[in-house]
Amino acid sequence: MRKIVHRHLGKVVAGTAIAVAGTAVMVGITLPGTAGADDSGGTRGGQTAQQAAQGNGTPAPGVVEQAPAEGEKGKGLDPLTDDETKRVEQIALNRQLLNSGENVKGARGPQRLTVELTEPDTDQPDNTNAPRRADVTFYDYRNDTVVTKTVNLDTGKVEETSTQHDVQPPLSIAEQTEAARLLIADPLGAGLKADYKDATGKELTSPDQLTLTSMVFHATPGVQPAELGKCGEHRCTRLFPKVKNGAWIDTRDFVIDLSARKVVKLG
Known part of the structure; x- marks a missing residue:
């Protein structure tokens, strides 16, 4: 039987080769898969615009790059190529x-979540000559x-735009x-850092030292602290960090409100 070692506020799950399914049993939930493919956050303004804004304290206006040439193209229901993904x-x-939106770090431009091939029309699902479309989703x-x-x-061309509130994709x-x-930098992250050091002998200073999965957190009235009452409207999450090639660390007691940029302890 695998054990959870209760050392600090976070708890190291012993064993360096624990399968996700086994860990899910220990933490009492099903761990989500890693969602999205964006490593860079939202788009920032070009260098020329940034230089122009220096000296007056005013943020540079966003610069929209011209869409690249079509490049490699797929056909029919083929997955999007890298060229198509960048272009759309x-x-x-x-x-x-770009100018009105804001990404997870507070920089200009919305946060890209996913770029996916649009489902074909239901009346012609097998029409290989139908136009290829892609849905690009931002937060x-x-x-x-x-x-x-x-x-x-x-x-x-953009054929359709939809805007939704109180919706939280992965x-x-x-x-x-x-x-x-945010969790590492917050005082509430002290247990996570202590557990990481116990497991590795090294200081935890960066998310790059962890393998991360997450689950969107929605508020339930009267169940969690009032500070989390907007979760669902706000973008909130619970993290399931893992030492790279090592143990899981239990941080279920903490919710990170990305919209408010704060960490709250449950219970």
Whole structure:
């Protein structure tokens, strides 16, 4: 029987080769898979714009790059190629969204979550000549909204835009990393750091030292601290960190509100 070692506020799950399924039993939930593919966060303004803004304290206006050439293209229901993914993201991120949006770090431009091939029309699901479309989804931390844009890869135009409130898709890699950064920097992260040092003999100073999975946290009235009452409207998460090639560390007692940039202890 595997054991959880209760050393500090965080708890190291003993054993360096614990499967996700086994860990899920120990922590009492099913661990989510890593969601999203964004490592870089939202887009920032170009260098020229930044230089122009220096000296007056005013943030540089966002610069929308011209969509790249079509490059390698898929056909029918083929997965999006890297060229297509880059192209549709830049088409979706227009100047207005770039200048008004905010990413998980508070920088200009919304946080990219996913770029996925759009489901084909139900009346012609097998039509290989149908236009290829992609759904590009962003999270705008300025007003806690999910923005999804459908881009036609053949025409290079946005055909549809939807904006949703109180909707929380799985976190991107960049968001998980920022949540871990906030926890490590917060006094409530002392147990996590102590457990990491117990497990490795080294100081925990960066999310890069951990393998991260996460689960979106929604508030339940009267159940958790009032500080978490906006979770669901705000982007909140619980992290499941793991020493790289090592043990899981139990941080279930902590919720990171990415919208408010604060860590709260449950119970």
